[in-house]
Amino acid sequence: MHPLRTRLGLLALAVLAPAVLAAGVSGAGPAAPAAATAAAPAARAGAGNPLAGRTMGVYRGPMEQSWAPYQRATGAKKELLAKIALRPKAKWFGAWVRDADIERKVEDYIANATGGDPNVLVQMAVFRMVPWEHDACKRLPSKAQKKSYRRWIRGFARGVGNAHAALILQPDGPFALCVPKGSKVPSRMIRYAAKRLAALPNTSVYIDAGAGDWPKDRPDEAARFLMPAGIEYVRGFALNSTHYSPTSVEIGFGTRLVEELARRGVPGRHFVINTSSNGKGFDFGTARGKHPDHAKVCRSRSDSHCVTLGIPPTTDVTSPRWGLSAADSARAAAHVDAYLWFGRPWLFMQADPFLTKRALRLVRTTPY
Template structure:
């Protein structure tokens, strides 16, 4: 199957222009009850538990895709010895494969259906994870021009085909990583957000699909809840399970949890309660912010050399709904906030790819696997 084309590099000027300092209100954490943990999982998928209400990601096996779309699986299969052991830390984890415009509209239904079947391994109750990244233009180009009528129609047709491919599968779907680029549309247009709303409502209409609309990262938006709401409200958060944070950034899990709590509270204050977050932890094992980074290429920031290295990229908390586990080292108030407002820590980032988009980087993958402070599967 096709793989994504080269993505555009992160632009620090856009990072600066899309954020503003904002004081986050103190958290008020409601009491929640513990869901039962899942039964024993197949290889590569851990049992999961949750404290958030009626968490659709909890209490089921998490499928691990083992096919041609997944770069790490191909590398793992051909590796041996110590390298195979290290690559297992990536390949055998449940994670979200990205689906985008590089997959043709007349084939993406089949692509998605095959991905779902492969991920579930014969278990229709297994959770499948995916990210949808199909808006055109996007990234920096989204600040320069709006999609044509033809591009808008193609996007909607493509979304319809993806939804058909999902069918009744249990899916956690992250919608449009790097969504803050929608805020820099020319003339303040909402066309990107309108298209995201279409996708949110279409995917949420599937019987077992949980949609999480991407809202950037706490460091990207400088903890400014109002910026997040400018994405989530017009993008259809009322129809979604919740929102996603930290897709392409390396900011700390603790900070994302606090930001998630503030966003959820702000949504509830606007009459939209019960919205939960998923946080990408694939690449923030040694967290740092976008404005702390002083290297030449933020999208391909330096991989950690070893476990003692800092302000570098390495694998973070393994995918789980046990978001308040003491093993993650969160302060008690942040752990309580995670229990109340976060459905899961997921891996929907791709730090093992060059520029997070441009193909498998074997040495980078080995570096982030060797240096992670967290155990393998």
């Protein structure tokens, strides 16, 4: 996918009360994301789950691309867009935010998303590596780029401070496997970030490990770039950030990756799965459309092999509502901290801008 280009609107920041508890949301109407219910026990997603039992904050302001379209909408359209705009989800931060500005931007985001409540959980994704994606296969970071990366990460860490945060580190992680001459430079840079951010008192870091279909059903390949990236310092890894793989596939792949990491001397890792895009999950390589990053959206609830919203953000990973097998429920209970929304299928090429018609179809066709 392409790097995010932040879309700054003219809308003034509205700091409202946080929405949606970590226990899960039903999605049974436009008010559901803004309602608070009792939190699920941490044991549902593994003992000591740092994400469980906390309200998940919702950012309301111009740094969120769905917010202005939601505010402009009226009637039934506004009710539908609420299913995206009022869901807790991860804000992506990257090189489009200057080194000098990142600390303040993160502070502003957290203040808005938490409403000033220090117990609320915020979600963010760090997409700061330059070069990255296909460019990373052609060249390594320059000395100046490495220095800037470290400066930016330090500023980001200061911005997070004591906040309770779930942090996805460097989406599209498997690109670390294609760097020139097998260099470990990008992985070492991610390692720097992993160690620095994991040292924050209330931050849970999950390094992006790709998806069950990338590297294709190869936990050993995923472990090959997670090990030099500092997986030993963090809570675990993240799956499916830019893909559409079914949740059951990701549970199975993630469980095997947990076992592979343990064999390599890093036991006890946990993971989170992006479910924003996999309501009718399929293999990324079989996506319909002009480009897999902009795969066809479902036309109806009975359509298949298409993109629609998946399980709403929750730490109640074994709920019968998700239709998991008994085996997958057991695996999820042992290893999965949460189903989160850190993918963005409502954006063009999962990057920018917000596409209202696409977003409305995502909402209308979701089975959840």
